[in-house]
Amino acid sequence: MNSLERVLAALQGQPSDRPPFLLNLSLYGSQLTGAPVKAHFADPAIFAEGQMAVREVFGPDLLLSPFLVSALGEAFGSRAGGPPEQAPNVRAFAADSASAALRLPLPDVDGHPRLLYLRETIRILSRKYEGEVPVIGLLVSPLDLPPLIIGLEAWLDALLFRPDEARALIDRCTAFFVQLGTAMLQDGATALALTANLANRFMVPAEVVAGISRPALERAFGQIPGPIIVHHGGCPLVPHLADFAGLPQVVGFLVDAGEDLAAARTTLGPGPLLLGNLDGPGLADLTPGQVRVLCERALAAGSRDPQFILATSGADVPLGTPPECLQAITESICLAGGGLR
Amino acid sequence: MDRNYSRDLLKAIQKADRAGANAVVDAWAAGRSFHQVIPELLAPTLETFGKLWAQGSGGVSLATGYVASKVAEDVLSRLLLESASREAPALPAKGPVLVGNVEDDFHPLGRKMVAAFLRAAGWEVHDLGVDIGPEQFVDKAEETGARVIGASAMMFTTAKNVEKLREEIDRRGLRGRLQLAVGGAVFKLRPELVEAFGGDGTAASAAEAPALFERLWQQSLTFEPVSGEVRP
Numbered sequence: 001m002n003s004l005e006r007v008l009a010a011l012q013g014q015p016s017d018r019p020p021f022l023l024n025l026s027l028y029g030s031q032l033t034g035a036p037v038k039a040h041f042a043d044p045a046i047f048a049e050g051q052m053a054v055r056e057v058f059g060p061d062l063l064l065s066p067f068l069v070s071a072l073g074e075a076f077g078s079r080a081g082g083p084p085e086q087a088p089n090v091r092a093f094a095a096d097s098a099s100a101a102l103r104l105p106l107p108d109v110d111g112h113p114r115l116l117y118l119r120e121t122i123r124i125l126s127r128k129y130e131g132e133v134p135v136i137g138l139l140v141s142p143l144d145l146p147p148l149i150i151g152l153e154a155w156l157d158a159l160l161f162r163p164d165e166a167r168a169l170i171d172r173c174t175a176f177f178v179q180l181g182t183a184m185l186q187d188g189a190t191a192l193a194l195t196a197n198l199a200n201r202f203m204v205p206a207e208v209v210a211g212i213s214r215p216a217l218e219r220a221f222g223q224i225p226g227p228i229i230v231h232h233g234g235c236p237l238v239p240h241l242a243d244f245a246g247l248p249q250v251v252g253f254l255v256d257a258g259e260d261l262a263a264a265r266t267t268l269g270p271g272p273l274l275l276g277n278l279d280g281p282g283l284a285d286l287t288p289g290q291v292r293v294l295c296e297r298a299l300a301a302g303s304r305d306p307q308f309i310l311a312t313s314g315a316d317v318p319l320g321t322p323p324e325c326l327q328a329i330t331e332s333i334c335l336a337g338g339g340l341r
Numbered sequence: 342m343d344r345n346y347s348r349d350l351l352k353a354i355q356k357a358d359r360a361g362a363n364a365v366v367d368a369w370a371a372g373r374s375f376h377q378v379i380p381e382l383l384a385p386t387l388e389t390f391g392k393l394w395a396q397g398s399g400g401v402s403l404a405t406g407y408v409a410s411k412v413a414e415d416v417l418s419r420l421l422l423e424s425a426s427r428e429a430p431a432l433p434a435k436g437p438v439l440v441g442n443v444e445d446d447f448h449p450l451g452r453k454m455v456a457a458f459l460r461a462a463g464w465e466v467h468d469l470g471v472d473i474g475p476e477q478f479v480d481k482a483e484e485t486g487a488r489v490i491g492a493s494a495m496m497f498t499t500a501k502n503v504e505k506l507r508e509e510i511d512r513r514g515l516r517g518r519l520q521l522a523v524g525g526a527v528f529k530l531r532p533e534l535v536e537a538f539g540g541d542g543t544a545a546s547a548a549e550a551p552a553l554f555e556r557l558w559q560q561s562l563t564f565e566p567v568s569g570e571v572r573p
Binding site: 086156161204205207234315318 | 355359400404407408445448450453531
């Protein structure tokens, strides 16, 4: 089986030669190629080269577009930056309130340079790995776009105290989300992976989830012509999975490190993929032996679930993580059967 | 039967109902001195709220924490207005203490919430803002006589800059006398980083920051005063 066949088998609950796995090595590609981080997150060919190196060295079954949500904020006019060895983050917002954000023009998904950067990486990777390795387009849901445009505080202010303004901004962000998500799929992404933190009761009260967030996700996801994976986004997801169950186009959930996969499956029932739950950012502090133990534990838990994909949870695996720790994941997968095709 | 104002205030905050919470405060204040609202109503309610938040129970979310901090700000604003009209001091001051986001961190929400909860608990807070370098933190601490710095970082990459702040405190010979509280999402997810990056303590939620700062302040007092310092 190749990687695409393996992932499709998991999606259909069919057996495969070995468990598929995903590593969030968007940033780490630059460590493998030696490219400066700034160039890695500005030049699609350089980023794509990094993902090819990731595939070559560690052999994950899914590859990623840049994990660079600040680019989405930049498309609306926010400013991003940061130290040269880190992925850029939003440093100044395009507007200071939901009402002000409503006056901003919608970004042109076919013209804005930061969006073209994201899209071109997908095109390069999907051409290279067509029929062989799924390429995942990383995005955020329309609920999580406003924090990149006006900041989290102003967004909570709108969601909690000015729900009509919040709904209007969600509608606007939905239009952009659908355009960009559709474009990424047309560019060759096999699926989209995104956060929906502002639909999580860890972040907002149940009343907001029921009255604003869930209906907004239903409307937005229903317009996406391809599969979606919901990422936990740094929040506990399993206790709140029932709020996400049955959303249109959603084929999987990537849960946080340490979350109970069996409990997740009980909530969801058969159907969606479950991805997780190795702590990606924490790998830097472990020895390869410790990583192996964690992998074996996760694989043993997942072995009872045909729709499980071993994956790093949390943010990007940091630069400086010893390659031996990542190699230990690959070796554990190989030991589980099937080799690394 | 007497109304349980604290319970009603807590319920309003849990529902993220800022207007409802302020209505409870108004009802409590009718016929009472508004100056007692913090010790008798707000502080005990926020303490209960903080415990629920730390336990992850009672329907508490980041947003309800935000509402709680807004209610605290609302009460403080009214208190300051009333104090100005009476020419009386607003609050018995503790501190001073500092809060700020470490270098390269631009996520202000948690820090602002901590500042609101600290002020509601009577602390004199100097809020330095985002992207604060280690020298800025320690210069300000020396200038104001602060014994506690609250350093906020959201992500692992920026949390590493707490180490630089630790080094600066130590370089100036202030270890112990100047305590370092650290907070932010990454420290909640990975509490082992508090010690690894040199923090003296952390709190499970912004609402629990006052108890942490109190503990660190007392800890600081057990160290020798720096040259020229006059103890209260």
